[in-house]
Amino acid sequence: MARLIRTEKEVEGKYTEQWIVVEEDSLDQWPEGPQTTVGRPAARVTGPARARGEAEYTADVQLPGMLHTAVLRSPHGHARVTRLELGPALEAPGVRGVLTPEECEHLTSEPGYPGEPVAAVAADTFAQAEAALARIDVDWEIVEPRLDPDDAVRREELIGEPQRYERGDADRGLAEADVVVEAEYRTQTVLHNALETHQSVCVWEGGRLTVYTSTQFIWGVRAEVAEHFGIPEDRVRVVCRYMGGGFGAKTTPGEYTYIAAQLARKTGRPVRCALTRREENLASGNRHATIQRLVAGAREDGTLTALGGEFTMAVGWDGFQSSTAGPMQMLYACDNVRTVEYGAKLNTGPNAAFRAPGFVEGTFGLECLLDELAAKLGLDPLELRRRNYADSDLVDDRPFSSKNLLECYRRAEPHWGRRDEVRARSEGPWRRGVGLASQIWYGAGGPPSYAWVRVGSDGRAHVITGGQDIGTGTTTALAQIAAEELGLPLDRVEISIGDSDRGPYASISAGSSTTPSLGPAVRAAAADVARQIVEVAAQRHDLEERVLSLRDGNVVSADGGSWGLEEITGLFDDAQIIGKGSRGPNPTGMRVLTFGVQVAEVAVDVETGEIRVERIAAIHDIGRVINPLGASSQVEGGIIQGLGHTLSEQRLLDPESGAVLTQTLDAYKLPTIADVPEIVTELLDIPDPHLTNLGAKGLGEPPIIPTAAAIANAIRDATGADVRSLPITREEMLRALEEARERERAVAGSAG
Amino acid sequence: MPELVVNGERHDVEGPAMRTLAETLREDLGLTGTKIACGEGHCGACTVLVDGAPTLSCITLVHAVGDREVTTIEGLRDHPLVDAFVRADALQCGFCTPGQIVSASALVRDQPEPARDDIRHAMAGNLCRCGTYPKIEEAILAVAADAD
Structure with missing residues (x-):
């Protein structure tokens, strides 16, 4: 029976309530760990068409x-x-x-x-x-043209209302702190x-x-x-x-x-x-620049007493304020937090969501600030983060549906433990160091999304849904889910997507939501087909349904009987058995989030300011992993995009006219294959027990979030210099090095 | 009317003086495996072979090709690199992939056992915004290993 429910929907941290119709979602999650197809590496099903140049893009x-x-x-x-x-x-x-x-x-x-x-x-x-x-x-x-974001905020030329958030009493928290750090961070406009x-x-x-x-x-x-x-x-x-x-x-x-x-x-x-x-x-949109004026207070033991931030965002002529304060509000168990975010209206191109909008920028500021605090406290940065671990969501006072960030930290230890050896490899002008940063983000997905699955006389399944695969490997993950539920090898599953006339509604591919939104609907649809096939087989062979199951392309009975799937579905000539499935609601009263940590190793030439990122280890908690191969590609892709954001990419404007000077891929520096460090990916693969029939969260955005801060913190570890502005050009690197030298001279002077 | 040899077949082509090879391949010959992503020779998505040399077809005028042989991804569909790219997951959105494979085919032909640095040098002109580079390296190394 169709069930009408009102539920919460979240895309990239924006929550809305809406009505949805779902079928009963009574499937138990599969056990933890790799199944027959789900949880095992699969080459993407669209790979041959794309690689052979046969795939028809809109451009074609x-x-x-x-x-x-x-x-x-x-x-x-x-x-x-x-x-x-x-x-x-x-x-x-x-x-x-x-x-x-x-x-x-x-x-x-x-x-x-x-x-x-x-x-x-x-x-x-x-x-x-x-x-x-x-x-x-x-x-x-x-x-x-108006081009200065601070100036726009002073004039109150804003997009949207200023976003204010406070919990506890930040002033009191700062007054009670043994140590306070303040810093201004800047991130650039990225295309x-x-x-x-x-x-x-x-x-x-x-x-x-x-x-x-x-x-x-x-x-x-x-x-x-x-x-x-x-x-x-x-x-x-x-x-x-x-x-x-x-x-x-x-x-x-x-x-x-x-x-x-x-x-x-x-x-x-x-x-x-x-x-x-x-x-x-x-x-066509951009990740808007930010100016972040941040403060943190802590006791000597590292307990955070206050976090504060004033965020100015260069939104542009139109667009929306990305939630740059989100990480500061959500990542740590700090009782006193105050943030305000201003969106500046400027004569620059409108912003658009860009892979974890706001959180990439906000994590750079917050996680660099935490390391500056750790340095002042004389505490290990990883230990400082553990001491402020949040066991529940303090923004809405909700439990997490699942959170394994401590386990991520534990798995990070061997990578973090390399720092003595890495530092010891410094030679000549090249200084080496290690830095880390945590990741928090959404990625629950949500209803509504629907899927159909049909199985015909050829014993093959065809998944049909009106979603789209933007390159993340959605189609492959969905095919794996259907194959698992139907007991079919992956090469007996076809999938059709991307046509609103030829498939049911499916949700947006944004906010790391496609697989966790569509996946449960596909599993439900496949289970609907499987149930019908078992019912048909039971009637055909005079057996009880409970003794029958689907395995290896066969209908098998507990007493050893086995019929090829096509024997059962072939009863109907070319007609098919059709199943449909819907995405159920997210768990009520819980906060569903993704977590992780990245550890970066860098080398910095302190004479020229050249920076080389040599290794990044990425450990993320995204619930069940459907396709470990595709997932590792997502992690690598996020980190490499993050590398560009950190070191080379920047939209440059003529300061008088506002003309964009970086319109070509010659002027705008994307990372190339020659810029890529060693990347080590570790995914926890622990299903979220409260989330859908899969326990799977999204992965598109998490990997890009901590990269910039991990690199900046590694640079501090290597050189003692605080880089606070993205991209970390040689100019910014040399500025930070000079600032560090001046600080040293001042200390030496006062000591003398 | 000039002739163009593409993947071993002769075609009569016509077009205004500024017509690029990429436009001719895609719009006149229907060979849309060659992609245009920047249109000014900066990204490598349009790479084809001209007499075996990786060439940016979006900044090559079709009239300048003459009787040299053009090879596009459609002519390389049976190349072991195609399967290697799929198996290594060396593609995500796939828009740059045909150009990557064309460039890589010239590399493995000239250097059957390339070192990682050789790959990074030869492939640096082919941008991938999805960041598939580590898997591209793997795919090319796999083809080199299989050729042994």
């Missing part, structure tokens, strides 16, 4: 008569369009249609950041559309740069709109596009079969989808609108 969709779009974007930080004449562009070769701000609410005549879209041209080829752009007659009245740029192809057929799009949420795109055009949601089909990376920036339709859909309606032709790499780095 070519439809007959398809037009290509070029978008006129503001070259200014802030401007008003005083004249816009599109006539000459319409007469250019190949041009089939144009779009103005009057026709489309996603175009504007008062652009607030460089790259904000103003008008669009559709032509037979992209080159023709681009050539036509140059013919548009446009006059700009330039307005002085996502998924290799497939933001793009859509739109086509209208008989009043229905099909949107091929590179997205993390086909159902979100469907809802927003339907609302934009005032048509029922089921008149919009959204397709994303293969997706070339998102990292948080592809959760909404984006102006390119609306532009393509509107030009498609206007011209009666399929229309592609794809951002170029330069547009991608202007106008």
Whole structure:
């Protein structure tokens, strides 16, 4: 029977209440440890299609008569369009249609950041559309751009209300402290740069709109596009079969989808609108910069008496405040915590979620502050963290559904214990050291999500769900779950995703939620099929259902009977047995979170400021691990992205005009294969006993969270210098080294 | 009308003077395994072989190829690297993967037993935003080991 319940839903730390319909979720979790397929390494099922260049990404969709779009974007930080004449562009070769701000609410005549879209041209080829752009007659009245986040906060030019949080009495806590440390940390604006740029192809057929799009949420795109055009949601089909990376920036339709859909309606032709790499780095979102003014107080034994933070976030022209204060509120058992977060409205591109938004930045500040505190207390940094371990969630006063961070710390000891040996390898100008940082994040997933599984006369299972695989390996994990439940080898499971016309609703791929959201629904659907197959076999062979089970592609009975699955499902010719499953609610009254710790080893040339990260050990607690191979790839990928954030990546602006100077992958420095350190991954693989029929949490975001702080703390260990600003360029490294030398001289001077 | 030899087949191609090899392969010949991710020669996603040499097809004009032979990922589908990449999990979103495999194919042809540093040198021009680099190294080493 369908069950209507009201439950809490969380995506990236934002909690909402909503109604959901679920079937009974009566499946017990599998025992801890590797099963037949789940918990064992599996090559990803989409691997061959992707590696052979057969997979059709949105970038590869070519439809007959398809037009290509070029978008006129503001070259200014802030401007008003005083004249816009599109006539000459319409007469250019190949041009089939144009779009103005009057026709489309996603175009504007008062652009607030460089790259904000103003008008669009559709032509037979992209080159023709681009050539036509140059013919548009446009006059700009330039307005002085606002670029300084502190200044914006002083003027109260904010996005959203300031977020204030307090528990206990932070002032009293600081007064009671034996030791207080204060420091200002800064993190930079980082650009996502998924290799497939933001793009859509739109086509209208008989009043229905099909949107091929590179997205993390086909159902979100469907809802927003339907609302934009005032048509029922089921008149919009959204397709994303293969997706070339998102990292948080592809959760909404984006102006390119609306532009393509509107030009498609206007011209009666399929229309592609794809951002170029330069547009991608202007106008497709970013991880906003932060300024964090932090304080911590502790007793001599290391007990935290107070934590405080004032966070200024350079949100940009639009977007949202990432929860930068989250780690400070959640990570430690400190009774007195006070934070305030301001989102500055600036003439820079809107931010977008980027892999653990806020927590990457906030963990850098907090975990560096903890190490500065440990140094002042003369305490071992790992021991300081253990002494402030939180046994329950102090923000909402809830128990954790599961927390094994102490076990992560225990598993970190052999890596942490290498530091004498690492330091001893310092030679010449190269100083070596070891640092660590903890990780806290969400990753519960949640309802609603649904899946269908069908088994046909070929004895193969086909999983169908309207989710999307943004490169994290979702499809493989889901196929493993279905295979496990049905007692089938993995190569007898097909999976179809990414089409809102051809599968049931599934949740967004964001917030480390895809596997913990969709996985339980797939298991429930597979169990529904398995139950029906057993019922059919029991009737066919005159046996009791309770003696039958599915194993190795067979229906087996307790007395030794065995029938190939296709013997049972083949009874119906080519018809299939169909199961459906839904994601049940998260445990009531509990906080479901992921935890971990990373230990970094670095070498710093104290003469040139060059930094080499030599080794990172990552230990994370994410509940049950479905695919250890794919999971290790997620960890490595998160760390490598974190390495870029820590050392090389930075959106640079012209300080006068606000123009983005790092629009190309030449100027914007992503890590290459030559930058990668040794990475050691250890996942605890302890199922969360309270979370769903799987006990599995998400893993997409946790690995990127502690990397920057672990590296910065290793640099302090190696050199005694406090690096407090990301990226840690040579300039920042040399500044910190000079500051440390001055401090030493002052100490020597006062001693003399 | 100029001819272009791709994966051993001859094609008549036409296009304006500034047409790139990548556009011709993808849009005119339907060989969409070659990806365009930056369009200006910075990321390596568009890598193809031209007379065996890894070449950035997004900044190569099709008219400049002449009678040299072009090999794309479609011509390398049976290369042991494809299976090695899948088995090592050396791909996540997969958008850079065809270019990675094309570059790696030239490496293992010229250096059947590459050291890690050789791999890091030869592959540094192929960016992967998902961070599959450690597994790419493994995949290439696995192919080298199997060739023994």
